[in-house]
Amino acid sequence: MRFLISLVMLLPLCAQPPQEGQKKGPPPMKNLKVLKPEEVLPAMRSFTIALGVNCNFCHVQGDRASDANPKKDIARMMIAMAHDINSKFPDSAGKVYVTCYTCHRGKTEPETAPPPAQ
Numbered sequence: 001m002r003f004l005i006s007l008v009m010l011l012p013l014c015a016q017p018p019q020e021g022q023k024k025g026p027p028p029m030k031n032l033k034v035l036k037p038e039e040v041l042p043a044m045r046s047f048t049i050a051l052g053v054n055c056n057f058c059h060v061q062g063d064r065a066s067d068a069n070p071k072k073d074i075a076r077m078m079i080a081m082a083h084d085i086n087s088k089f090p091d092s093a094g095k096v097y098v099t100c101y102t103c104h105r106g107k108t109e110p111e112t113a114p115p116p117a118q
Helices: 002-015 037-051 070-087 100-104
Strands: none
Touching (some): 070 100
């Protein structure tokens, strides 16, 4: 019986809405111009592999929303270019043919010619 009374008394505490100051998950993403929120994390992970860089290559440390680093605008143009190329394939319905890795191969500057023959 004591357990039931304790449970009834504690129930209102559990049902209260979160108090102000408590976090409700990650903050909303800001300054998205090309990617959708659900595309951001997978895209950022793929960039680290495709270009062999970390976040601060394109982002300002401590302020991911800032446009102060010009490489961020270049990245946006490259994302748009890859989307455009992929959309022009006849059976493009969501398929991915071209990614950053297609040209960059783990380097910040894509090679424009094959390496010399050995």
